Amino acid sequence: MRALDLRDVSFKHLGSKEWALEKVSLEVEKGEFVTLLGANGSGKSTLCMLANGLIPHALPGELQGKVSVFGYDVVEHSVAELSTIVGMVFQEPESQLFCMSVEEEVAFGPENLAVPREELRDRVEWALELVGMKGYNDRSPFSLSGGQKQRVAIAAALSMRPQILVLDEPAYALDPVGRMELYSVLEDLKERHGMTVVLAERDAEEAAAFSDRLVLMKAGRVLEAGPPRLILRKSERLRTLGISPPQVSEVADLLNTRLMTSEFSFLTVDEAEAAIAGNVFSKVGRGRR
Ligand SMILES: Nc1ncnc2c1ncn2[C@@H]1O[C@H](COP(=O)(O)OP(=O)(O)O)[C@@H](O)[C@H]1O
Ligand SMILES: [Mg+2]
Structure with missing residues (x-):
């Protein structure tokens, strides 16, 4: 039921x-x-x-x-x-x-x-x-x-x-x-x-x-x-429907666009932080000292 x-x-x-x-x-x-x-x-x-x-x-x-x-x-x-x-x-x-x-x-x-x-x-x-x-x-x-x-x-x-x-x-x-x-x-x-x-x-x-x-x-x-x-993958689509997407999914969109990938999708700030720390810094050559 x-x-x-x-x-x-x-x-x-x-x-x-x-x-x-x-x-x-x-x-x-x-x-x-x-x-x-x-x-x-x-x-x-x-x-x-x-x-x-x-x-x-x-x-x-x-x-x-x-x-x-x-x-x-x-x-x-x-x-x-x-x-x-x-x-x-x-x-x-x-x-x-x-x-x-x-x-x-x-x-x-x-x-x-x-x-x-x-x-x-x-x-x-x-x-x-x-x-x-x-x-x-x-x-x-x-x-x-x-x-x-x-x-x-x-x-x-x-x-x-x-x-x-x-x-x-x-x-x-x-x-x-x-x-x-x-x-x-x-x-x-x-x-x-x-x-x-x-x-x-x-x-x-x-x-x-x-x-x-x-x-x-x-x-x-x-x-x-x-x-x-899945639903939050394209945050601009949510905007066109009059729905505010989570800020972290906009961050994911931004990264995907900048880095020409589609690997990022964040649901929480922790996820975004971990991915950015572990991934992006090395990719853009600004590794942490
Ligand atoms: N009591 C009502 N009488 C007439 N039309 C209504 C009434 N409540 C909602 N509507 C209409 O039904 C549609 C859906 O409204 P609603 O269910 O309130 O949507 P939401 O909660 O997503 O804003 C709208 O077009 C709204 O104008
Ligand atoms: Mg309502």
Whole structure:
């Protein structure tokens, strides 16, 4: 059974003339970390909202094809049912937090499911620890930084013990420190917890290195999907799609052009550093003394 399965999916928002998604097929396996990359309007949010049933249940329109999460057809199941399977995090931290304390916020979902008190406490502590917000239980969400708010929003999604986490440009409103903290939580979710994640992004900088797969989207279509190293090979192509490539892949492009090779492809600064130290200096005759 696929974690997320879109089969030939097209969707047109009510009142819109254009298809927001057009014949999109995408399969996400359990344990996979998939990053959707696309400019504004490419259909990322529409795809994310289909994954948890907000489309078509809360946002109506014309839907063709089939969307299922862990075998549940999103049309046949309510958003409430799907909320125990799909955890959702949106762009704006403010729009998702509404309780008086961090603890209430994270407990809100499972409390509504009548999870026993003892287990509720365990879930809250587990989720807060996972996002690096342990000890913030009594703080007001409104007193937190943007990055902290987003991590509380992630904890609130995780406390439902979802099978898949869908994050729609979660770093959108964050400053550099907030972004860094957020991505380290996401990396941790993948590396240590094997969480199944679908992340929508316009910027490939942080998530590319630890994603299993990148999916390039444009105007409601999936152009290409594959391992980051393959997808990031030509950074100017990403730019033409309105996606910021990681700086290290631009460095790789530059080296490949200058040295008339295609051997360089970097996903991390460490990779770039090692390759440059071990390779380039000798090639251009500026070896280290
Ligand atoms: N609520 C809506 N009503 C009408 N059209 C919408 C709505 N939401 C999105 N769209 C349209 O659907 C297309 C895809 O948008 P969206 O899924 O938000 O893309 P992204 O998240 O990549 O920016 C765009 O053309 C957008 O204008
Ligand atoms: Mg969007």
